[in-house]
Amino acid sequence: xxxxxxxxxxxxxxxxxxxxxxxxxxxxxxxxxxxxxxxxxxxxxxxxxxxxxxxxxxxxxxxxxxxxxxxxxxxxxxxxxxxxxxxxxxxxxxxxxxxxxxxxxxxxxxxxxxxxxxxxxxxxxxxxxxxxxxxxxxxxxxxxxxxxxxxxxxxxxxxxxxxxxxxxxxxxxxxxxxxxxxxxxxxxxxxxxxxxxxxxxxxxxxxxxxxxxxxxxxxxxxxxxxxxxxxxxxxxxxxxxxxxxxxxxxxxxxxxxxxxxxxxxxxxxxxxxxxxxxxxxxxxxxxxxxxxxxxxxxxxxxxxxxxxxxxxxxxxxxxxxxxxxxxxxxxxxxxxxxxxxxxxxxxxxxxxxxxxxxxxxxxxxxxxxxxxxxxxxxxxxxxxxxxxxxxxxxxxxxxxxxxxxxxxxxxxxxxxxxxxxxxxxxxxxxxxxxxxxxxxxxxxxxxxxxxxxxxxxxxxxxxxxxxxxxxxxxxxxxxxxxxxxxxxxxxxxxxxxxxx
Numbered sequence: 321x322x323x324x325x326x327x328x329x330x331x332x333x334x335x336x337x338x339x340x341x342x343x344x345x346x347x348x349x350x351x352x353x354x355x356x357x358x359x360x361x362x363x364x365x366x367x368x369x370x371x372x373x374x375x376x377x378x379x380x381x382x383x384x385x386x387x388x389x390x391x392x393x394x395x396x397x398x399x400x401x402x403x404x405x406x407x408x409x410x411x412x413x414x415x416x417x418x419x420x421x422x423x424x425x426x427x428x429x430x431x432x433x434x435x436x437x438x439x440x441x442x443x444x445x446x447x448x449x450x451x452x453x454x455x456x457x458x459x460x461x462x463x464x465x466x467x468x469x470x471x472x473x474x475x476x477x478x479x480x481x482x483x484x485x486x487x488x489x490x491x492x493x494x495x496x497x498x499x500x501x502x503x504x505x506x507x508x509x510x511x512x513x514x515x516x517x518x519x520x521x522x523x524x525x526x527x528x529x530x531x532x533x534x535x536x537x538x539x540x541x542x543x544x545x546x547x548x549x550x551x552x553x554x555x556x557x558x559x560x561x562x563x564x565x566x567x568x569x570x571x572x573x574x575x576x577x578x579x580x581x582x583x584x585x586x587x588x589x590x591x592x593x594x595x596x597x598x599x600x601x602x603x604x605x606x607x608x609x610x611x612x613x614x615x616x617x618x619x620x621x622x623x624x625x626x627x628x629x630x631x632x633x634x635x636x637x638x639x640x641x642x643x644x645x646x647x648x649x650x651x652x653x654x655x656x657x658x659x660x661x662x663x664x665x666x667x668x669x670x671x672x673x674x675x676x677x678x679x680x681x682x683x684x685x686x687x688x689x690x691x692x693x694x695x696x697x698x699x700x701x702x703x704x705x706x707x708x709x710x711x712x713x714x715x716x717x718x719x720x721x722x723x724x725x726x727x728x729x730x731x732x733x734x735x736x737x738x739x740x741x742x743x744x745x746x747x748x749x750x751x752x753x754x755x756x757x758x759x760x761x762x763x764x765x766x767x768x769x770x771x772x773x774x775x776x777x778x779x780x781x782x783x784x785x786x787x788x789x790x791x792x793x794x795x796x797x798x799x800x801x802x803x804x805x806x807x808x809x810x811x812x813x814x815x816x817x818x819x820x
Contacts, residue, residue, distance in 0.1 A: 363538045396410050411592070423615050441682065443578075479755065575625075576622040
C-alpha cells in the first residue's frame with residue numbers, strides 16, 4: 321500500500337506538463353544520440369550538464385535519465401540498418417540484427433528490439449520501485465566505515481566487470497582517485513596539488529573533466545571514421561513479427577530482462593556488459609545456435625532487452641545508496657551535485673517528489689520511446705545522411721559554451737580541451753576512460769568517509785573489520801579480486817567481450 325502511495329506521488333510529479341516535456345526531450349535526444357554513431361549517452365549527458373543548471377532539479381534528472389535509456393533504443397536502429405552500433409551496448413545487436421536486415425527482415429528486427437526494450441524497461445523500473453524503500457532503509461544503517469567499504473567494493477567491481485585490460489582499468493581508477501585529491505583539504509583547509517593555480521583550489525571542475533574525456537575525445541576519435549556506409553532502409557516494410565518470431569523471441573526477452581536487471585545493479589556493470597552476457601547466454605541455450613551470426617532473432621531480442629533493463633536498474637544503487645555503479649550514473653551524481661542534492665537514501669525522505677517522480681518518469685519515457693522509435697524509423701535513418709563534418713563543429717561550439725557557462729571561466733574551457741586530448745590518447749591506447757570518472761567521483765567521498773571513520777575510532781584501523789557490515793563488504797571485494805585472478809574465470813571474462 322505504501323508503494324502505491326509513493327507511485328501515486330511519482331506519477332503526479334512526472335505527469336506535470338513541464339516534466340512531461342523534459343521527459344519527451346530526453347527521449348528524443350537519447351534516440352537521436354543512439355542513432356548517430358559515435359555520440360553515446362556519456363558524451364551527451366556530459367555536454368548537457370551545464371544546461372541542467374538552469375532547470376528545476378526534477379526536470380533536469382528526468383531529462384538526463386531519458387537520454388540514457390533512450391540511447392539504448394536508438395542504438396539498435398543503426399546497429400540493424402547500418403551494421404554500426406550507435407551506442408556501445410548495441411555492439412552485439414549488429415551481429416544478427418544486420419544479417420536480418422540483409423535478408424529483408426529489417427522491420428522485424430527493429431520491432432523485436434523495440435518491443436523487447438519496452439518490456440524490459442517496464443519490468444526493470446518495477447524492480448527499481450519495489451527495491452527502493454527497503455534498500456534505502458538499509459542504507460540508513462551505514463556509517464562512515466560501511467560507506468568506505470562499499471565504495472571499495474564498487475571500485476573493484478568496476479575494474480573486474482569493465483571490458484579490456486585489467487591493469488589498464490586499475491590504472492584509470494587510480495588516476496581518477498588522484499585527480500579527485502586536487503583541491504582544498506576538508507579538514508585542514510590547505511590547498512593540495514593545486515600548483516598555486518587559483519582555479520584549482522576548489523578542485524578540477526567535474527563538467528570540464530567529463531566534457532573533455534567523453535565529449536571532446538569522442539569527437540576527435542570519430543573524425544577518423546569513414547562516412548560511407550551501406551544501409552537497408554528499403555527493407556523496413558513489415559514491422560510486425562510472425563507467430564514463430566514471437567515464439568522464439570519471448571523466452572529470449574524474459575531471460576535478457578532478468579539478466580540485465582541483475583547486472584545493472586552490480587558496480588561496474590551496466591548496459592554494455594548486460595548485452596554481451598545476454599548474447600552469450602542465448603547462444604549457449606538456444607535450439608537454433610547454428611543460426612547465430614546469420615540472423616537469429618534471439619540474438620537481437622536477448623541483448624536489446626538486457627541493455628534496457630540494466631540501464632533502468634543501474635539507478636538502484638545511485639538513488640538508494642548514493643553510489644554510482646557506472647560512468648553514466650557518475651554523471652548523474654554530478655547533475656545532482658549541481659542542484660545541491662546529496663545522492664543517497666536521504667533523497668527519498670527529504671525530496672520524495674524528485675525520487676518517485678524520476679522512477680515514474682521511466683515508465684512514461686518507455687512508452688514515449690516505443691512510439692518514437694517504430695513509426696519514425698524513416699526519420700531517424702535520414703539523419704545518418706548528415707555528414708559528420710557539419711555536425712562536429714556545432715557540437716564543439718556547444719560544448720565550449722556549456723563548459724564556460726558553469727563558472728564563467730575560460731580556464732574551464734582550456735581544461736576541458738586538455739582533457740579532450742588526454743581522453744583521445746587514452747582511446748588510442750585502448751584505455752577505457754569510464755573507470756577514471758568513477759574514481760574521480762568516488763575518490764573524495766571515499767577519503768571523507770575513511771578519515772571520518774578514523775576520527776570516530778580514534779585512529780583504530782580495525783574499525784573497518786570490527787563492524788560486521790563493513791567486514792562483509794570488504795570480504796566481498798577481496799573475493800572478487802581472488803575470483804577474477806583464477807585462470808578459468810579470467811579466460812571467461814575475456815571471452816564475454818570477444819564480440820566487441
